Amino acid sequence: MIDIEAKSEALSSALERHLGVKGKSLAQQVKRAGHRLPRRLRAQAQLVAEADALRGNPRLLRQLGHERVVQAFSDVSAHLAGIDRAEARRGRILSILAAIAFNLILLFTALVVIGRLRGAI
Structure with missing residues (x-):
C-alpha cells in the first residue's frame, strides 16, 4: 500500500515551493493553483488530493486505484520540479x-x- 500522507505532504510542499500556492489542505492548494497547472496535471493533482481525503477509509481508497495515484503523484511532481x-x-x-x-x-x-x-x- 502507498503512503498517501507522505505523498500529499510532499506534493503540498512542492506546490508551495514552485508555484507559491498555500492552503490548509492539498485540495485547496490544487484549487488555488488553477490554470498554473495544465488541465491533465490539475486532474491528477486532484486525484492525489482525493486519495489524501480518503486515507481514513481503505475501501474507498482502493476504488481510486493504487497505480493511478502513484502515477498521478509522479507526473505532478515531475512537472513541478521543472518550474523555476x-x-x-x-x-x-x-x-x-x-x-x-x-x-x-x-x-x-x-x-x-x-x-x-x-x-x-
Missing part, C-alpha cells in the same frame, strides 16, 4: 514591461498623427 519560480516571475515582469512599451508607442504615434492633422508639426 524566479524565471516565471521574470517572464511576467517582461510581459508587463512589453505591454507598457507598446502602449507608449501607440500614444506617441497618436500624438504625432493628431499634431500633423492640426498642422502643429
Whole structure:
C-alpha cells in the first residue's frame, strides 16, 4: 500500500515551493493553483488530493486505484520540479514591461498623427 500522507505532504510542499500556492489542505492548494497547472496535471493533482481525503477509509481508497495515484503523484511532481519560480516571475515582469512599451508607442504615434492633422508639426 502507498503512503498517501507522505505523498500529499510532499506534493503540498512542492506546490508551495514552485508555484507559491498555500492552503490548509492539498485540495485547496490544487484549487488555488488553477490554470498554473495544465488541465491533465490539475486532474491528477486532484486525484492525489482525493486519495489524501480518503486515507481514513481503505475501501474507498482502493476504488481510486493504487497505480493511478502513484502515477498521478509522479507526473505532478515531475512537472513541478521543472518550474523555476524566479524565471516565471521574470517572464511576467517582461510581459508587463512589453505591454507598457507598446502602449507608449501607440500614444506617441497618436500624438504625432493628431499634431500633423492640426498642422502643429
